[in-house]
Amino acid sequence: MRGALAAVLNIGLTGNIAAGKTTVVNLFRRWGATIIDADALAHEAQAPGGEVLAAIANRFGADVLASDGSLDRAALRGKVMGDQAALDALNQIVHPAVRRRREELLRAARENGDLLVVNDIPLLFEVLDPAQFDALVLVDANTALRRTRLRAMRGLANEEADRMIAAQMPAERKRSRSDFVIENDGSLAELERQARAAFDELRRRAVVAALGRPARSLLLAAAQAREQRTLNPIAARYADAGVAISRVSGSAAAIEKALSRGAPPDAIVATAAAASAAEQAWERAGRPGVLAALSADPDPVAVRLDLRPWGGDRLRLVEPGAAGLAPRADLFPSANPLP
Secondary structure, three states: OOOOOOOOOEEEEEEEEOOOOOHHHHHHHHHOEEEEEHHHHHHHHHOOOOOHHHHHHHOOHHHHEOOOOOOOHHHHHHHOOHHHHHHHHHHHHHHHHHHHHHHHHHHHHHOOOOOOOEEEEOOHHHHHHHHHHHEEEEEEHHHEEEEHHHHHOOOOHHHHHHHHHHOOOOOOOHHHOOOOEEOOOHHHHHHHEEEEEEEHHHHHHHHHHHHHHHHHHOEEEEEEEHHHHHHHHHHHHHHHHOOEEEEOOOOHHHHHHHHHOOOOOOEEEEOOOOHHOOOHHHOOOOOEEEEEEOOOOOOOOOOOOOOOOOOOOOOEEEOOOOOOOOOOOOOOOOOOOOO
16 A cells, blocks of 8 residues: 555545546545545635745736736636646646645544545646555546537637647556546446446445454444444444444343354444443453443543544544543554554
């Protein structure tokens, strides 16, 4: 795995102009990924009053500023389009600020318990080192179709569309360097099918990375059967990682019986109502694996373990006797624990 931060799978997603990258990004966002938008960060960096905008005006002239002091993007585009030296100069001004902000957001995502971060970067191969990402996703479509889309969506003439297409590295040079290539030459339904397949594999890799070491089994304990639905997001997350999920509902005796069947689980998660019974059973069974219980406390002092359902709020857990310890990335001991 390339350049991973602990408990975060850091993905680079790119695609040449009019290939359909934005559609795939929106799908990934809807399915629960955390998105970092490089274009949005560039706009943020170029805001009036900032050092980046001042440097752009100093390099390219005051006529790249609109009457309200904001960046006139059309004027700037006219100065750099087709001029590699000018484009390089612009990138040297903007990209360091964007990189710093992206790194801040990545750290925040890790601290927030996000497991899958997708960086939407149009010029990823042109201006960045792809090795900094754990996996690369390329959205591609043939050149003739992209030209047609530019004409239809932006009202461009063929010559202008071709000029914009030629300004980027050919997608053929990016395909062999990408871990996933999503083809967008067909219908929206077909695009969504390919995107879903790629996303599911990325999600599986993210969960496996968060586990920190191979894990086999997880027992979910509830006081009553109807409480098991509270544990469904946890079951779904670890099932994605290939962990065998078993469930038990009832008294301490029922939980102890479940612990005695076969090999002991690597971890046990109990609902708040079942916490006391689970701890009794766990003690009598010789304290197998890691025991954690859902906490009713919205901000427990004890260890916080990330079991966030995809696209939902984080669940908070408490381990017996663990008050005051530093947060861990997950239920299972990690080779790279959070600081």
